[in-house]
Amino acid sequence: MPDSQKLRDPRQPGAPIIPRASWDLGPYNRWTFQNVRDLTPTTRVWRGIGQPSNLGEAPDDIENIRFNHDGKEWTVGEVLAETYTDGFLVMHRGRVVLEIYMNGMRRHTTHLSQSVAKSVTAAASAGLIERGILDPQAPVTEYLPELEKTAYAGAKLQHVLDMTSGVLFDETYTAEDSHMAKVDVACGWKEPKDPSWPLTMWEFIQTLTEKECEHGESFRYRSIETDVLAFAMQRATGKALADIVSENLWIPLGAEEDAYFTVDRGGYALADGGFNATLRDYGRFAQMITNNGSFNGRQIVPASFIERTRKGGNNAIFGPDYRVALPKGAYHNQFWIDDVDRPALMARGVFGQLLYMDQESQFAAVKLSSWPDFLNIARTRLTFAAVRAIRTAIA
Template sequence: MRQSVKVVAGFILALSCAAAQSDAVFSNTGYAADAYGAADHYPLPVPGQTRTQKQFVGYYTHFDEVRPSDPIARAGVTSPLKTSEHELVLNYPYGGQYRSVDDYLDRNPVTGLLIARGDTILYEHYRYARKDTDRFMSQSMAKTIVGMLIGIALSEGAIHSIDDLADVYVPQLADTAYGQTSIRDLLHMSSGVHFFEDSNAGDDRDKLGRDLFSPNGKGAIEAVKRFNQRDRAPGTHFSYASIETEVLGLVLSHATHQTVAQYASERIWKKMGMEADASWGRDATGDDITYCCVNATLRDWARLGLMLAYDGKWNGQQIVPRDWVLQATSVASPDSFLAPGKATPLFGYGYQVWILPGDHRMFALQGMDGQRIIVDPRSKLVLVQTAVWTSDHDPGMREVYALWNALVAQFG
């Protein structure tokens, strides 16, 4: 999902400690709760009918009850997350005044917000009657998981080089534009293949989705073959295209001889000591839909972000190779077409991850309708937000980054 977030700079921070114990806080309401179906207890979508705003909350927290999904199994002892003695109270500047984190929740359709530093939760709130056992759907945050799994497969030798073309691993794509694109250029979304995505009905992502989500859909390989026109030389221009993650998912499953969900379970979920099983949506042919659709608890999303903050290490193990995480979340040169301000007016782009502007390395997993994990490795600070944005609500997502800047100013 293309983003155009303007990070608010130049502010005065006010931070204090509250007296209350910082356990998770639950609320039955939220921003515009009636519009989101509160009176009907946040219903699930009706199969075969267009999803309405009143069904957003249910859809985003029960996706794997609505759509076919594969399990991402956990195993063993859960890795601990501590809870701070006092809940974080933060004031951040936005819209000409200072606002609190509670104000942020009252002003925005957030289903869950968790802020952690190191191994300690500073703030954990759930809205719209959501629970800490609910699994929250990722949208495009799943792309970063795919990028990290590619790095693991490379370290294990299942993938020999990211300069290999995709059809080395997926021969069904031989003689197609995407088959003739390197894994590196797919990771950077710089294939040069024509694919128009603006998150509106009728765009190419919408066409891709119909091929993948329809019960009679063609599946990923046939969907990818439909897009076969290269407009630019690969490796020269960033153009956000969800289909490129679909190709990476095909490379990953063919190279490892496992579904992407199985590989994620064995290489990430079990090793990290996640507290709950997750799931990954799949298409009609049995392939996992890798441009989106991972479902996990808020605290497990936080664990994922913290693992990346520790450069791939968590629960006493190196989950993702450190060098890969550093490469994935950095830009080689400020003059690169992938640099912040060049890839997009604000963000840069790494290996399936957004890179923030600033004087030190920060990055974000970003998904449609407000899904965010924002990471500062220097301070080991992570913000996780799950949400049910509509297109007319702060489309640039400016306010969450105003809040993030205040956090980084305090902890960084």
């Protein structure tokens, strides 16, 4: 079973050394996703000094829920074992109905969530938008004039939020010379394969000078868009991203533990995929989004931002590659939309990270994983089916 493929702790005498070039890949990620601070520089997202917010509990027999998927009957428990699960949390009407830790993970353990960081960053930007510090309709170059010489010239901040800029960006995770390979170096995760590659994210963004389509024409998943958003947030506020997330999300949520971002060689927090937090704190974030931005007795993210996000998806520009897993899906404000006719929101990351947030059913789920591969459509579809089956059974 996948859960038996735990790595020996490399800090122990005689344990195998994790290769620097592949620390974030399987099978090493079975250990590294829960121990990122031991592998690369990070910056703290402070939780504040208050008591953690309360998560009510109403345990339910979720693991034994049965459902059919692609002609086979599954239980939720079987899916969790099959899909390299590290932590799984289900909330209904604000109460925890299931909380499971696997692969050595514990309640206090922080876990890398990859591109879930994008949704966290966007949620932290929402208050800045409401207060007029950021304007989604303003050109990106109003905040970052240095990008006038790049393909971001003419793009609006909303294009970046929706990943609909026309900037050419190769997201191929396994190609050795793709833009993503260069991001791995620029963000500080890997050593450069070519001495000419940029060594910080800001330097890398300024190399993106080609367009592949007109701004606003189509959705094409570009991780770098989140970093452009984050640099605009930092320029507009004069604060670091980790502090923005702390002040706008982590402290008001009443988080149980500090979170953290990985940082590049210049100290920039990786907005597109470097966020780490505990399972229960991801649950607090997911419940807040499910509650239309309200949690812990306060409005944390403006309800108008959540409503625009839920209702603003456009399936028409959602290409065929994305419809394999989400036939009626969309993307808006750095969140995935499960179905434009019933707009549950999702935050997703490679290697099996998922936050699922359905306001209509007052249902939220968090799955932290360490798949051996970046993407796996079979596991993705199976996970979606399991989460929807839970929602149907308890809502």
